[in-house]
Amino acid sequence: MKITLGDILSGKVRIVYRRRRRKLPETPEVQELRKAAKACLPGRLRELAALHGFSVGAVRIKHNVSNWGSCSSKGNINLNLNLMRLPEDLRDYVMLHELCHLRYMNHGPEFHALLESLCPNHKELRQRLKEYKLI
Numbered sequence: 001m002k003i004t005l006g007d008i009l010s011g012k013v014r015i016v017y018r019r020r021r022r023k024l025p026e027t028p029e030v031q032e033l034r035k036a037a038k039a040c041l042p043g044r045l046r047e048l049a050a051l052h053g054f055s056v057g058a059v060r061i062k063h064n065v066s067n068w069g070s071c072s073s074k075g076n077i078n079l080n081l082n083l084m085r086l087p088e089d090l091r092d093y094v095m096l097h098e099l100c101h102l103r104y105m106n107h108g109p110e111f112h113a114l115l116e117s118l119c120p121n122h123k124e125l126r127q128r129l130k131e132y133k134l135i
């Protein structure tokens, strides 16, 4: 199909700019974090899941500067390798937060009630987490 300037100006054809995902540099520090994260995080997540009766799908280690972790509707959990830079209680807090998303895919009252029951000091932990920046 040949697109003319007229098609674009008339709105018949729309140009969509897709931002290319910026790949974060794999510095030696990131490599170390990734290695440690792979050795530590999936095991701990599954331990917490078993303790609280969650069933988790795949667990993957990710590197991005937008979230500490994420949960898909298919029950898979992604964990940011930056979690290795956190003290253990904050690391667990992030994992418990993601596990709660296996039951509630939002941040509504039921989600918070569940998180509260698993992690009573979650508000304090959330505040402390803000002191850390994703790299």
Ligand SMILES: [Zn+2]
Binding pocket: 097, 101, 106, 107
């Ligand atoms: Zn969340």
